[in-house]
Amino acid sequence: IFLVTAITLRAQTIPYLQRQGTATQLIVEGKPFLMRGGELGNSSASSLAYMEPIWPKLEAMHLNTVLAPVYWDLIEPEEGKFDFSLVDGLLKDARAHDMKLVLLWFGTWKNSMSCYAPLWVKRDLKRFPRAKSAEGVSQEILTPFDDRNRDADVRAFQQLMRHLKEQDGQDHTVVMVQVENEIGMLPSARDHCAAATKAYRQPVPAELMRYLTQHKKELIPELQQHWQANGGKTSGTWEEVFGKSLATDELFMAWHYARYVEAVTAAGKAEYPLPMYLNAALPREGKQPGEYPSAGPLPHLLDVWRAGTPSIDFLSPDFYNPRFQYWNDLYTRSGNPLxxxxxxxxTGDEAKAFYAVGHYDALGFSPFSIESTDHPAEEPLGKSYDVLDQLAPQILAKQGSDQLDGVLLDKDALEQQITMGGYVFTVKHDFTLGWSPGAQEEQWPLAGGLILQTGPDDFIVAGTGLVVTFAPVKGNDLIGIGRIDEGEYIDGKWTPGRNLNGDQSHQGRHLRIPVGDFGIQ
Ligand code: N0T
Known part of the structure; x- marks a missing residue:
């Protein structure tokens, strides 16, 4: 009886984050959960009927998680009168298709703007004041420098989380919540409304100064430099401590956005404490604060957001520019989970998914506008997700350890080495084999995969477009291939297919998963 009770209680715990070695994992129903996700286009979840034909597509691509917006204007059309029919419909349909949900709170800010504020907010410029540019022009951006804006969002988000607890507190269909969406100030680095300028002339808040002082040794270098370049003062106005610059404007703005978001997040978590995170639009190279959505949860502001939003669990990058490794490296500093x-x-997402999960111990991966394909069954991403689905128990068991790693290869980065279990694995792009059919092509697809150690001399290689050779860590002893099997995990059980030898292993020289194949060996 005790055992049964313990299991029941365990199954009823709300999803939470848990450290495993150097990784952070999402625990759902007592077990780690790898999110094979996709985000819906912004307006799709506003119609359950529109969503109907989408669900089978998501299933065909082997998703287990859908990122779907909840729209403030639609859930609170009149102040204080809530309509959760869309949310309830989404919960019901997600359950029917065996999908988990990550809900995106399109509240005060959506890609900088306040387009999802209800009409009763938008119309009342007096009660709900807007941010202003440096030229004093009002923007369709609610200013974070007014408690009435914040409190309106707090009340709505609170109701949403209370409702989720009531409707989903047992089922746990919703596993995480994103608070707001791509917060960022435009077209100036900071808000210039009167309240903002007043706050700007105040001393840097003690909470931020304390955080910076206490974490002085492990601050991210960009912030450290910005602070020290001006003498590293521990009190004074923003300009006294950080100097007068666009970077200081941005830092100031980030702090105030963060405080607003903290109030919203803490109020929501007090109702129902799901893991909560923020996302950011990454700036293009060479842009100055104000020219890109500024002051959002960007890597150079990581510590400011940490200090300002203790209730937020992690900060996340949205990728619409090509520097995948660069930004992931920046986002995974000081323990921020990816x-x-x-x-x-x-194309290429299918390779990046393996790399994110294997190399960065990512919690999950989620292409945007996931419903936009007409051929879900042929999507390469779906093939990766199928492999990740099969391997999830093994991957999750190894995340945070040195028995799992990932690779990402293209024409500019043809090979990568991984040291694991006393061996050096050299992983090359499949097209580096001159006889590979695509080797002569101008464009090479991204290749990617992961390696996982299952025993002293046993490894799993999974991915697409890879050729792997083996060497000892030291010396020049001969390291050979004992045996290679391809196969599948069916209901968690390894089911071998061919034994790969002869030409398939280049007579024992390498392991290969050709471009276009998605395999487990
Ligand atoms: C994203 C999406 C959606 C180098 C854009 C990306 C989503 C939002 N914003 O379709 O609106 O809701 O989070 C902004 C990145 C701009 C492209 C930069 C090109």
Whole structure:
């Protein structure tokens, strides 16, 4: 009886984050959960009928998680009168298709703007004041420098989380919540409304100064430099402590956005404490604050957001520019777990998914506008997700350890080495084999995969477009291939297909998963 009770209680715990070695994992129903996700186009979830033909597509691509917006204007059409029919419909349909949901709170800010604020907010410029540009022009952006804006969002988000607890507190269909969407100030680095300028002339808040002082040794270098370049003062106005610059404007703005978001998040978590995170639009190179959506949860502001939003669990990048490794490296500093809530849905995602999960221990991966394909069964992403689905128990068991790693290869980065279990694995792009059919092509698809150690001399290689050779860590002893089997995990059980030898292993020289194949060996 005790055992049964313990299991029942365990199954009823709300999803939460848990450290495993150097990784952070999402625990759902007591077990780690790898999100094979996709984000819906912004307006799709506003109609359950529109969603109907989408669900089978998501299933065909082997998703287990859908990122779907909840729209403030639609759930609170009149102040204080809530309509959760869309949310309830989404919960019901997600359950029917065996999908988990990550809900995106399109509240005060959506890609900088306040387009999802209800009409009763939009219309009342007096009660709900807007941010202003440096030229004093009002923007369709609710200013974070007014408690009435914040409190309106707080009340709505609170109701949403209370409703989720009531409707989903047992089922746990919703596993995480994103608070707001791509917060960022435009077209100036900071808000210039009167309240903002007043706040700007105040001393830097003690909470931020305390955080910076206490974490002085492990601050991200960009912030450290910005602070130290001006003498590293521990009190004074924003200009006294950080100097007068666009970067200081941005830092100031980030702090105030963060405080607003913290109030919203904390109020929501007090109702129903699901893991909550923020996402950011990544700036293009060479842009100054104000020219890109500024002051959002960007890597150079990581510590400011950490200090300002203790209730937020992690910060996440949205990928619409090509520097995948660069931004992931920046986002995984000082223990920030990686989750990719958005990435342009395009060729190459199928390789990046393996890399994110294997190399960065990502919580999940989620291309944007996931329903936009007409051929879901042929999508390469779906083939990766199928492999990740089969391997999830093994991957999740190894995340955070040195028995799992990932690779990402293209024409500019043809090979990568991984040291694991006393061996060096050299992983090359399949097209580096001159006889590979695509080797002569101008464009090479991305190749990617992961390696996982299952025993002293046993490894799993999974992915697409890879050729792997083996060497000892030291010396020049001969390291050979004992045996290679391809196969599948069916209901968690390894089911071998061919034994790969002869030409398939280049007479024992390498392991290969050709471009176009998605395999487990
Ligand atoms: C994303 C999506 C959606 C180098 C864009 C990306 C989504 C939002 N914003 O379709 O609107 O809701 O989070 C902004 C990145 C701009 C492209 C930069 C090109």
């Amino acid at each position: 989750f990719i809530p958005e990435i342009r849905f395009e």
